Amino acid sequence: MPPPKASVFITIEETAKAYNVSRAHLMKVVNILTRLGYLKGVRGRSGGFTLAKPPGAIHLGAVIRATEPDFALVECFAAGNRCVITKRCRLPEVLNEALNNFVRTLDRYTLADLMLERRDFIPPKGPIEEKRGPDFSVTDGKK
Numbered sequence: 001m002p003p004p005k006a007s008v009f010i011t012i013e014e015t016a017k018a019y020n021v022s023r024a025h026l027m028k029v030v031n032i033l034t035r036l037g038y039l040k041g042v043r044g045r046s047g048g049f050t051l052a053k054p055p056g057a058i059h060l061g062a063v064i065r066a067t068e069p070d071f072a073l074v075e076c077f078a079a080g081n082r083c084v085i086t087k088r089c090r091l092p093e094v095l096n097e098a099l100n101n102f103v104r105t106l107d108r109y110t111l112a113d114l115m116l117e118r119r120d121f122i123p124p125k126g127p128i129e130e131k132r133g134p135d136f137s138v139t140d141g142k143k
Helices: 012-019 023-035 060-067 091-107
Strands: 039-042 048-051
Touching: 012 023, 012 048, 023 039, 023 060, 060 091
Parallel strands: none
Antiparallel strands: 039 048
Protein backbone atom coordinates (compact mmCIF):
# COMPACT_ATOMS: atom_id res chain seq x y z
CA MET A 1 0.00 0.00 0.00
CA PRO A 2 1.46 3.41 -0.95
CA PRO A 3 2.15 5.92 1.82
CA PRO A 4 -0.54 8.58 2.34
CA LYS A 5 -0.07 11.82 0.44
CA ALA A 6 1.33 14.70 2.47
CA SER A 7 -1.16 17.49 3.00
CA VAL A 8 -0.60 20.60 0.95
CA PHE A 9 -1.31 23.76 2.91
CA ILE A 10 -2.19 27.13 1.42
CA THR A 11 -2.20 30.35 3.41
CA ILE A 12 -4.99 32.87 3.81
CA GLU A 13 -2.79 35.44 2.07
CA GLU A 14 -2.10 33.21 -0.94
CA THR A 15 -5.78 32.38 -1.31
CA ALA A 16 -6.95 35.98 -0.93
CA LYS A 17 -4.48 37.11 -3.58
CA ALA A 18 -5.19 34.25 -6.00
CA TYR A 19 -8.97 34.73 -5.88
CA ASN A 20 -9.05 38.50 -5.27
CA VAL A 21 -11.10 38.22 -2.07
CA SER A 22 -10.88 40.12 1.20
CA ARG A 23 -8.36 38.59 3.63
CA ALA A 24 -10.66 39.41 6.58
CA HIS A 25 -13.67 37.73 4.95
CA LEU A 26 -11.60 34.70 3.96
CA MET A 27 -10.34 34.35 7.55
CA LYS A 28 -13.95 34.21 8.79
CA VAL A 29 -14.90 31.60 6.18
CA VAL A 30 -11.83 29.45 6.87
CA ASN A 31 -12.48 29.60 10.62
CA ILE A 32 -16.10 28.49 10.15
CA LEU A 33 -15.17 25.66 7.77
CA THR A 34 -12.39 24.55 10.13
CA ARG A 35 -14.77 24.45 13.11
CA LEU A 36 -17.22 22.41 11.02
CA GLY A 37 -14.50 19.90 10.13
CA TYR A 38 -14.28 20.64 6.40
CA LEU A 39 -10.84 22.25 6.64
CA LYS A 40 -7.77 21.52 8.72
CA GLY A 41 -5.65 24.47 9.82
CA VAL A 42 -2.03 24.51 10.92
CA ARG A 43 -0.51 27.57 12.57
CA GLY A 44 3.08 28.66 12.16
CA ARG A 45 5.63 29.48 9.51
CA SER A 46 4.84 26.55 7.23
CA GLY A 47 1.17 26.42 8.19
CA GLY A 48 -2.00 27.22 6.36
CA PHE A 49 -5.15 25.28 5.65
CA THR A 50 -6.13 22.23 3.62
CA LEU A 51 -9.13 19.95 3.23
CA ALA A 52 -9.86 17.83 6.30
CA LYS A 53 -11.88 15.29 4.28
CA PRO A 54 -11.61 13.82 0.80
CA PRO A 55 -13.35 16.07 -1.78
CA GLY A 56 -15.88 13.32 -2.52
CA ALA A 57 -16.98 13.35 1.14
CA ILE A 58 -17.78 17.08 1.16
CA HIS A 59 -21.38 17.46 0.03
CA LEU A 60 -22.25 20.98 -1.16
CA GLY A 61 -25.75 20.94 0.34
CA ALA A 62 -24.35 20.07 3.78
CA VAL A 63 -21.85 22.91 3.57
CA ILE A 64 -24.58 25.39 2.61
CA ARG A 65 -26.89 24.20 5.40
CA ALA A 66 -24.07 24.55 7.95
CA THR A 67 -22.85 27.96 6.81
CA GLU A 68 -26.18 29.61 5.84
CA PRO A 69 -28.64 28.32 8.43
CA ASP A 70 -31.39 30.89 7.92
CA PHE A 71 -31.35 32.10 4.29
CA ALA A 72 -33.27 35.19 5.41
CA LEU A 73 -34.37 36.25 1.94
CA VAL A 74 -37.27 38.25 3.33
CA GLU A 75 -37.84 39.94 6.68
CA CYS A 76 -40.17 37.28 8.05
CA PHE A 77 -37.45 34.61 7.71
CA ALA A 78 -35.32 36.40 10.34
CA ALA A 79 -35.71 37.05 14.05
CA GLY A 80 -37.35 40.35 14.88
CA ASN A 81 -39.86 40.19 12.04
CA ARG A 82 -42.13 43.25 12.02
CA CYS A 83 -43.87 42.75 8.69
CA VAL A 84 -47.55 43.59 9.00
CA ILE A 85 -48.75 41.00 6.48
CA THR A 86 -46.84 38.01 7.88
CA LYS A 87 -49.94 36.11 9.01
CA ARG A 88 -51.53 36.19 5.54
CA CYS A 89 -48.51 36.39 3.24
CA ARG A 90 -47.99 33.47 0.86
CA LEU A 91 -44.52 34.44 -0.35
CA PRO A 92 -42.63 32.44 2.33
CA GLU A 93 -44.21 29.20 1.09
CA VAL A 94 -42.97 29.87 -2.44
CA LEU A 95 -39.50 30.94 -1.29
CA ASN A 96 -39.19 27.91 1.02
CA GLU A 97 -40.07 25.60 -1.86
CA ALA A 98 -37.47 27.29 -4.06
CA LEU A 99 -34.78 27.20 -1.36
CA ASN A 100 -35.47 23.54 -0.60
CA ASN A 101 -35.10 22.68 -4.29
CA PHE A 102 -31.91 24.75 -4.49
CA VAL A 103 -30.31 22.93 -1.55
CA ARG A 104 -31.55 19.51 -2.74
CA THR A 105 -29.81 20.18 -6.05
CA LEU A 106 -26.59 20.97 -4.18
CA ASP A 107 -27.02 17.72 -2.22
CA ARG A 108 -26.40 15.81 -5.45
CA TYR A 109 -22.87 17.23 -5.78
CA THR A 110 -19.63 17.02 -3.83
CA LEU A 111 -16.52 19.15 -3.93
CA ALA A 112 -14.97 16.48 -6.16
CA ASP A 113 -17.54 17.32 -8.85
CA LEU A 114 -16.25 20.91 -8.96
CA MET A 115 -12.52 20.28 -8.85
CA LEU A 116 -10.39 21.48 -11.72
CA GLU A 117 -7.24 20.01 -13.22
CA ARG A 118 -3.99 21.95 -13.50
CA ARG A 119 -4.62 22.38 -17.25
CA ASP A 120 -7.88 24.20 -16.47
CA PHE A 121 -5.86 27.16 -15.21
CA ILE A 122 -4.21 27.85 -18.55
CA PRO A 123 -5.67 31.14 -19.84
CA PRO A 124 -8.17 30.48 -22.64
CA LYS A 125 -7.64 31.68 -26.17
CA GLY A 126 -10.21 34.24 -27.17
CA PRO A 127 -12.68 36.16 -25.06
CA ILE A 128 -13.93 34.96 -21.70
CA GLU A 129 -17.70 34.77 -21.23
CA GLU A 130 -18.65 37.77 -19.14
CA LYS A 131 -21.79 36.28 -17.61
CA ARG A 132 -22.54 32.67 -16.74
CA GLY A 133 -25.30 33.22 -14.22
CA PRO A 134 -28.97 32.38 -14.48
CA ASP A 135 -30.99 33.17 -17.55
CA PHE A 136 -34.25 34.44 -16.13
CA SER A 137 -35.66 34.99 -19.59
CA VAL A 138 -36.52 31.27 -19.63
CA THR A 139 -40.05 30.56 -18.38
CA ASP A 140 -41.96 27.30 -18.49
CA GLY A 141 -39.11 25.72 -20.43
CA LYS A 142 -39.45 28.25 -23.26
CA LYS A 143 -37.53 31.40 -24.10
